[in-house]
Amino acid sequence: MxxxxxxxxxxxxxxxxxxxxxxxxxxxxxxxxxxxxxGVMAAEPEPLAAVRADDRIVITDDSGAIVLAPASGASDVGLVYIPGAKVDAWAYAARLSGVVAEDGVTVVITKPWLNLAFFDLRPLDAFTSLAPNVDTWIVGGHSLGGVRACLMATDADALALFASYCSNDLSGSGLPAISISGSEDGLSTPQKIEENRHLLPADAEFVEIDGASHASFGDYGPQAGDGTPTISDEEMTAQLTELIGAFAASLGD
Structure with missing residues (x-):
């Protein structure tokens, strides 16, 4: 042929x-x-209703994020918070409401593309621009959202991890950082947090909340593979408020 x-x-x-x-x-x-x-884990209705009814908080529901701002208008520090995999952004509103209402921190909870932080390639300023009056920004997130936050951290002023740890090395970044975890977490276990602590700066603050599970960091119900929490929702919110509020305040020192 x-x-x-x-x-x-x-x-x-x-x-x-x-x-x-x-x-x-x-x-x-x-x-x-x-x-x-x-299987997206939805926000529990009662905690969310309480946030919506709180006149100390102004809520803006943007297409890309939820903004929780103090009604007083005074906000020097902001937190861009990235949800965990397949968890509704609204599920974190109640847990973070205390730092808004009591500490005057503006919180921007992102709405990741496809409900997965790794598919969301928007830069940090896509979210900080929603609160242009804030000068100092913490980037943080829960679980997979925290991993994504680590990748964005060099564009922020500080990093806050919630039941999460970094996959990239920030040990030499000089960033102020706090890692908040739970003793009963069955997913981001205490062992995993410890194994990856070297990826954060040596002076990073590590706090383990006694009785907290992976799902204790939000209001979306139990999660497969997680441990059993022994801390109440009210106490969990109070401890997060205290820890984040103090961390935010330290950035101005």
Whole structure:
């Protein structure tokens, strides 16, 4: 068979291969989108209702994030908070409400693309721009959101991890950092927190909340693979408020 006769066959094979690869990529993309929308852990209604009713907090529901600002208008420090994987952003509003109402910290809770922080490639200023009057910014997050926060940390003034740890090395960054974890966490276990502490600056503050589980950092119900919390929601919120408030205040010292 001549070269001329064979050429169309190779072109057909090439197009078949390219078409097959394209179809697989499309199926995989659709699968990821569908998976990301299934099993999203919703915010519990009662804690969220209490935040909405708190006249000390002004809530702005932006397409990319939820902004919780002190009604007093005075806010020198802000916290960009990235949710854990497949957890509704609203599920963190009650836990973070104390630092807004009592400490005057503006909190921006992001709404990650596909409910997964790793797919959200927006830079930090996409969220800090929602509160332009704030000068000092902490970036932080829960679980996978904390891992993403570590990747954005060099664009912030400080880092706060909630039941999370870094995958990148920030030990030489000089950033003020705090890691808040739970003694009963079955996912970001105390052992995992300890194994990865070397990735944070040597003077980073590590606090383990006694009785807290992984899901204690939000209001979205129990989570598969987690430990059993022995701390009440009220006490958990109080401890987070105290810890974050003090950390935020230290940035101005």
């Amino acid at each position: 001549s070269e001329r006769a064979r050429a169309p066959r190779w072109r057909r094979v090439l197009w078949w291969v390219l078409g097959s690869i394209g179809a697989l990529v499309l199926v995989a993309a659709i699968g990821i989108v569908v998976w990301s929308q299934v």
